[in-house]
Amino acid sequence: MNTPLPRPTFSVRQQFRSILGGSIGNLIEWYDWYAYSVFSLYFASAFFPKDNETAQLLNTAGIFAIGFLMRPIGGWLMGRYADRYGRKSALTFSVLLMSAGSLLIALVPGYDRIGLLAPLILVVARMIQGISIGGEYGTAATYLSEMAPRHLRGFYSSFQYVTTTMGQLVALGILMILQRYALTSEQLSEWGWRIPFGIGAILSLSAIYLRRGLVETQSFAQETTRLEQRGSLKELVKYAPELRLVIGFTIGLTVSYYTFTTYMQKFLVNTAGFSKNDATTIMVVTLIVFMLAQPILGLLGDKIGRKRLMILYGILAVLTTYPILTLLSHTQDRWMATLLIILAMLILSMSTSISAIIKAELFPVHVRSLGVSFPYALAVALFGGTAEYIALLFKDRGHADWFYWYLTACIALSLWVSLRMRDTEKHSTMDR
Template sequence: MNTAQRIRGILAGSAGNLLEYFDWYVYSSFTIYFAHAFFPRGNATAELLNAAAVFAVGFFMRPVGGWLLGVAADKYGRRTALTFSVLAMCLGSLAIAVCPTYTQIGLLSPIVLVVARLFQGLSLGGEYGASATYLAEVSSPRHRGFWSGFLYVTLVMGQLLALLLLLFMQYVVLTPQQIADWGWRVPFLVGSGGAILVFWLRRQMVESNSFEKAQERQDKGGIKVLAQYWRSVLRVCGLTMGGTVAFYTYTIYMQKYLANSLGFSKESATLISAVSLLVFAAMQPAFGAVSDKIGRRPLLLFFGFGATFGTVPLLGALGNAQSAWAALGLIIAALFVASGYTSINAVVKAELFPTRIRALGVAFPYALTVSLFGGTAEYIALWCKQAGHENWFAWYVSATAAVTLFTVLTLKPTDRISEEQG
């Protein structure tokens, strides 16, 4: 694969990843406006809690997607799996965009919402493993950490674009009531329409040399082969647990926390979240480049210690923030620590497996752990608030980070995908 093909492949994979996460995060960004549309009207926290539960349900389909598309990526190629995943996400977004409200069709409305999120979960479960594997395999060894950082750049940019679209609608084109009435459907339509372009881009991708060589050797993966790498599977789960909870706490949940707990307006909460995400995205390739120089392990240790011992005091300070600037600074500080994980986690996990089982080995345990801990983070935070013990959530985040820290301490200082692995 020449340099031009490598860059086109990275761009095509990244563009699809951005669209998939835009579709996924549109749900969380617009929840404060459409929660009432799918559930009986009542207490605002209760409506958000119901919507967060559906958000979590979508995550439980991610292990299925990680398994199915991981097997497909290892058997038929990374490009095939990536192309299918973006179409499944399109179907889910389109279903939400055209779904009637609870007042129009009753219980069928939340049922359609759940089914749509299951489709999106299936898509995203396979997207991460195939994308992480593809980026790791097509990147040059000396800059693999740098290019790996772009996986979370596109992930964050997808979320950021969802927030920017919301800000544009809030401040420029629509009133809050219009967004709540019908405007929340627009981003889901935008996401489903963008799938056409991404489908074309991914059809032009060149398969990675590692996969082609594995095919020539007729290497085969599957459940039996994955079982041989059970230690690596457990390490993926351990690495993901604290990282995904921290990520979803300081990105997805922050908008609701600022508006629902700290009393910021919806517009201010959205703006703070958008700015913090923009800074966070810029951090990813920079942290990845640092890992190419000093190794992956020091960055993971930075995250492990920082998140384990810094979460409780940081969230405590955030709870007492008196201004938007103070809240923004604290959130950026938390995301700086989280970048020690997010910037390089894809390549670290890919480096744990050989080519023949790499996509499945990364996708399935990652998706399983994210569904159990990432997808439920927002729900647990809201549950703690409703129970009258919101500070419990900070201790929960610290506990999951401690698991990641322990996992990092068991890792060998492996910073390259060896030629033997493919």
């Protein structure tokens, strides 16, 4: 029989410290993950022949996608571990893996010194990071959701994307400092791109210290399910409809997210014709707005209902995605480009701000971290991780606008799923 869980016994101060500790660790993890994409414009030539810039970007985007393909494995391993032995332990282990991947990228010699071995080592490093980030997202999302008061779950879980975006902003900030005050473009391409990966390795180690002070969630501490059932795929498949829901509404979110937050920097340079410096500045401004919008829309989701907010996102995104990308591809005005990307990101925020809590509310505690991690990581690997590659491939074939339709179709699928899904706020497993 399902019985209501007692109210959390953690003080407000304990909750705040745990959310802060978990979020800072998440920030550092995502900084390491995004440093690859942010600096790929500079290190692409270090790992591949230097005859075609688009081909170099295609190769680095392909390795970016390989890292994503490891995320379901990370989601399975870390989700299983978190459901069996605790959210805190899994979060600490994921940081160790990320640190190892960043250090490997920082130290690997270039193509001109070791030939094909260079991109192969880069692939291994991204595979390690993919396993790490695959477990990080689901476990951190579960942790934030379980630590939150019932009436503020959307607000608390929105910090998942606040810190994710802050990680990208830190990576972009380091790029801007190196671009404008420390190194020339030639120095960045030759050796300066290694600096952010070295910083990431050091920061990841500091995150281990921060996460040692986390408080385990009460939901996990009170769980009485037998150990062999916790985090079990056999148990998880009993929730097949919920798994399909997570995959369905993640498809549109993840393709849109990686289009406007990750690929967009290259889009501005390679398609719209902006300089690398201008593209970096535009991305910093738009990501700050995106980050600040998360808790506001998380609160809105708590007020009007998460399902309503997801449907609103789907409708607006389907109507505006193609026009926004078309205008961006033709504009040479920095302010116009900035405003267009901000519009797209504000619409996207309606989904990202509440995505963590929607997934967490679908699954019972003994498979919650696995249920959040694995299907989400699978959808991100297949659709989010390949978004940049598909966009560049269409452009290379002379049909850049085909990607705009592809993105719109993915969002339409997620809208259809949102219309059909039950309201998780009213039927939450976290209240049982």
